[in-house]
Amino acid sequence: MKKAADIGMNEWIRLRYVIHDDHGQFFVNDTMLFDIEHMFHGTGEAGGIGLFTDIGSEAFFKDLEIIPED
Numbered sequence: 001m002k003k004a005a006d007i008g009m010n011e012w013i014r015l016r017y018v019i020h021d022d023h024g025q026f027f028v029n030d031t032m033l034f035d036i037e038h039m040f041h042g043t044g045e046a047g048g049i050g051l052f053t054d055i056g057s058e059a060f061f062k063d064l065e066i067i068p069e070d
Contacts, residue, residue, distance in 0.1 A: 003033045020069065 005028040007013050016027040019039075026034040041047070049066075053059035 003031065005029070005031070005033055 005013075007028065014027075014029050016030070018025040018027075022037075022039045022041075024034070024036045024039050025032055026036075049064075051059075051061050051064075
């Protein structure tokens with residue numbers, strides 16, 4: 001499943017990623033955009049998070065949380 005995000009200028013956008021083993025769900029403003037069954041790196045991998053914006057755009061990020069599953 002893949003959808004386009006409905007976002008506007010000068011507003012906060014809520015991003016949420018739910019990752020469990022090799023399954024990932026990706027949301028923008030509580031709308032699921034991607035549901036990936038077999039993610040590329042598989043299970044047990046670790047890595048970083050990258051946030052960026054397009055050239056000529058200005059973006060601000062706040063309240064980043066990483067919440068591990070129990």
